[in-house]
Amino acid sequence: MSGFLEALRTSYDTVADVYAETVPAPEGLDALSRAVLDAFVEETAGAGVVADVGCGPGKVAGYLAARGVRVVGVDLSARMVEIARRTQPHLPFAVGSMTALGLRDGALAGVLAYYSTHHTPPEHLPAVYREFHRVLAPGGRLMLAGWVGAPGSEGERRRHTEAYGGLPVSYESHYLPPERITRLLQAAGLRVTATLVQEPDEGAKRFYGTFLAVRPRS
Incomplete structure (x- = not known):
């Protein structure tokens, strides 16, 4: 396992209960x-596994399942999975x-990555996005949401040593500008259908980005 993944696993095992x-x-x-999120539900409910x-x-x-989506969950942290x-x-x-x-290739009708990719170093994101493309069936939908850098910026990297009330962690957050994320998704073979960038809440610093994409049928 890559070093950043092992650090993430250990960190999220540590904070899972508080999280x-x-x-x-x-x-x-x-x-x-x-x-x-409800739009993604509408696109994937009844279409297959997400x-x-x-x-x-x-x-x-649980939110997806309650609205008719056939969902499976995957997480790096064993403690998170235990709680789930x-x-x-x-x-x-x-x-x-x-x-x-x-x-297997083409197994899924949808992939949801909800605030779960920003700890991935940018050099590893192309492989992650290609993996999303691989497991999606033609016409399958992707929703990617999370923290992003300011549009037009070079992005930002932040190192974390504690989180969730001072618990010890060891990981980085990478806030890429939304246009870079779009390019990476496109390079992985996905067609981006919508991008939403929300301004930071009052008193906050981070932009929120949501990207809807589809694996082309051809």
């Missing part, structure tokens, strides 16, 4: 973010990495 208690479920999102990669404690997977299995016992969850999902 599960403090991070809101999708019902607590702002109206616009929830609307985009993988929530970087599913954490399973709150988003306990809180969403009707759904399947597995320990795994988005760098190698262990699924």
